[in-house]
Amino acid sequence: MRLFVVGLSFCMLLLINFKVQAIELSGFSIGGNYKIPVVSFNDRKFSTTYKQQYDFSCGSAALASLLTFHYDYDINEQGVFVDMFEYGDKAKIQQQGFSMLDMKRFLERRGYKSNGFRMPLDKLKVPAITIINNNGYMHFVLIKGYNEKEVLVGDPSVGVKVIPLDDFNTMWGQRILFLIEDYQDIASRHFQNSSEWSIRVRAPLDSVISRASLATFNVLRPGSWDF
Numbered sequence: 729m730r731l732f733v734v735g736l737s738f739c740m741l742l743l744i745n746f747k748v749q750a751i752e753l754s755g756f757s758i759g760g761n762y763k764i765p766v767v768s769f770n771d772r773k774f775s776t777t778y779k780q781q782y783d784f785s786c787g788s789a790a791l792a793s794l795l796t797f798h799y800d801y802d803i804n805e806q807g808v809f810v811d812m813f814e815y816g817d818k819a820k821i822q823q824q825g826f827s828m829l830d831m832k833r834f835l836e837r838r839g840y841k842s843n844g845f846r847m848p849l850d851k852l853k854v855p856a857i858t859i860i861n862n863n864g865y866m867h868f869v870l871i872k873g874y875n876e877k878e879v880l881v882g883d884p885s886v887g888v889k890v891i892p893l894d895d896f897n898t899m900w901g902q903r904i905l906f907l908i909e910d911y912q913d914i915a916s917r918h919f920q921n922s923s924e925w926s927i928r929v930r931a932p933l934d935s936v937i938s939r940a941s942l943a944t945f946n947v948l949r950p951g952s953w954d955f
Contacts, residue, residue, distance in 0.1 A: 772927050773887025777870065778805045780884035785809055787826030789884035790857050790868040791834065797882075798855040798872075798918040799911055801838075805884075808834065826868075828906050831857070841909045849874055854915035857906040860899040871905070873920035880925055888927050 776797040780789040788809040795801040795808075812830045813821055815837075821830070828844055835842045849871075856871045870882035879896040882888050891899075908915065 770887070773889070775888075776872075776921070776924055777882035777887055778884060779887070781805060781809070784822065784825035786868040786884045787831060788812055790870055790882070791831050793870055793882055793884070794855055794857055794908070798870075798915050799908060800914055811837070825866075828857075828859075828904075831906060835908065839910075842907060843909060845905045845907060846903055847905060849879070852905060853919065854907065854912050855919050858900065858904060859902055860896070861901055862899065872924055880920075882924075888924050890925070 777793045778789045778796070780786045785805065789805045791812075792803050792805045792808040795803055812826055812834050815833060816826065816830045832842050852871065852874070857868055858871055859866055859868055861867075868884070871879060872882050872888070873880035874893070877893055879891050879893055880888070881891055881896070
């Protein structure tokens with residue numbers, strides 16, 4: 729039995745960096761062979777956040793993630809990217825990335841009302857897009873939840889992660905939250921999701937087993953503002 733546990737643990741560790749698949753174990757149970765579905769730790773981190781495909785596409789990935797995983801509007805990063813690039817300032821986008829103005833206009837074309845707000849984090853009740861300074865690089869991320877010590881973030885470059893509140897505040901210099909103002913009843917149900925928080929607290933060995941540049945806002949006022 730000890731040999732079996734060691735062998736199984738080794739197999740699980742090998743699978744951490746691979747895609748979802750099933751492994752078959754044989755000869756260890758009275759009932760015969762059986763399969764265990766597994767998912768890599770990396771895949772779990774991107775299960776509710778789209779991975780950005782280009783260096784300058786964190787904005788499109790963040791917006792697609794917000795719509796798909798928090799507003800039940802199914803769209804992938806490519807769909808958002810193509811639309812915002814087509815209607816936006818292409819030269820500026822290629823140089824600086826998408827802006828909150830690009831996001832706002834994208835949402836308007838689909839009937840959503842959105843805006844930017846200056847507000848304390850502890851007043852946030854729905855998921856929001858914000859921008860952080862990631863080692864000198866302005867980077868769009870999703871705020872998926874928070875508590876008195878930590879912030880749950882969907883980062884298009886690395887997936888879902890938990891950041892200590894003090895560290896987050898250091899990166900969060902602009903203190904701007906980009907919110908969709910419609911359908912907040914839907915969004916609130918997808919805020920503070922315990923399964924997303926659990927990605928951090930579970931060890932990788934346990935996690936492999938499946939259980940089921942900001943471009944345009946120069947003039948700000950307290951509260952919301954219009955682009």
